[in-house]
Amino acid sequence: MKTKGNRTERELFHLFWDNGWAIVRSAGSGSTPLPAPDLLAGKENRTLAIECKSIKKGKRYLNKEDFDQLVTFASLFGAEAWLGIRFNNLEWHFVKPEDLELTKSNNYILSLNLIKNKGITFDKLIK
Amino acid sequence: MKTKGNRTERELFHLFWDNGWAIVRSAGSGSTPLPAPDLLAGKENRTLAIECKSIKKGKRYLNKEDFDQLVTFASLFGAEAWLGIRFNNLEWHFVKPEDLELTKSNNYILSLNLIKNKGITFDKLIK
Numbered sequence A, B: 001m002k003t004k005g006n007r008t009e010r011e012l013f014h015l016f017w018d019n020g021w022a023i024v025r026s027a028g029s030g031s032t033p034l035p036a037p038d039l040l041a042g043k044e045n046r047t048l049a050i051e052c053k054s055i056k057k058g059k060r061y062l063n064k065e066d067f068d069q070l071v072t073f074a075s076l077f078g079a080e081a082w083l084g085i086r087f088n089n090l091e092w093h094f095v096k097p098e099d100l101e102l103t104k105s106n107n108y109i110l111s112l113n114l115i116k117n118k119g120i121t122f123d124k125l126i127k
Helices: A006-018 A064-077 A112-118 B006-018 B064-077 B112-118
Strands: A022-025 A039-043 A046-055 A059-063 A080-087 A093-095 A107-111 B022-025 B039-043 B046-055 B059-063 B080-087 B093-095 B107-111
Touching: A006 A022, A006 A039, A006 A046, A006 A080, A022 B064, A039 B064, A046 A059, A046 A064, A046 A107, A059 A064, A064 A080, A064 A107, A064 B022, A064 B039, A080 A112, A093 A112, A107 A112, B006 B022, B006 B039, B006 B046, B006 B080, B046 B059, B046 B064, B046 B107, B059 B064, B064 B080, B064 B107, B080 B112, B093 B112, B107 B112
Parallel strands: A046 A080, B046 B080
Antiparallel strands: A022 A039, A039 A046, A059 A107, A080 A093, B022 B039, B039 B046, B059 B107, B080 B093
16 A cells, blocks of 8 residues: 555645546555556546655655656556656646656656756646 | 455456556545545546446445446546446446436445346457
8 A cells, every 4th residue: 555645645636626627546556566656637638647756855766667657557548647746845846757867776866956947837737 | 445345346457457458446535525436447548437336146226426426526537437346256247327227215226137238248348
């Protein structure tokens, strides 16, 4: 059972509902290695598969293979893949997989810099 | 947290993966009254919101208001609403909301009869 980032995940969950989208939180795939996004939101012809990360300060790293599962899932489902980042007291920002930077040790770097350069806000995401 | 029908729900979850669909099990909406299907499956341009019920024998009743939440969710998400029924040792059958029969006390009746008259198999559902 996934527990990490549960509080911020719920916050985003309600943000979608409050803006007229339907959304589910994934229960994960249990003991199986099948991919599952944290959130799956839909409205009319758009479906968003979202992985949520919160950062208190500085940087955070995300294993490339873990995140690639989201991209695989989204591609199969027919959804857009997004990384949702909640940096400290900033509002939610969203980054596309192709905008992430990879370290030499095969991790993605999540930072304030990434949000500022590549991120879009919730309002832009749902437009 | 939803627990009812977890075993059969997982069975259907894997059936979708095994047939090339992506699927999530919903974690429910926690303490909030927001609607959530048991399963949300997607492939290419189709999204299916599925409520799962298992019946050991005879009939089972389903509260209309509870099920109507699935229809509301599906409509908002842009998904098809389906009721998945696993009757005893039969394979999975799927029924559309409009094919359900209502009792005077505002419940839907799930039965072998319903499956035989209105249900379609998994193979037909995913075609």
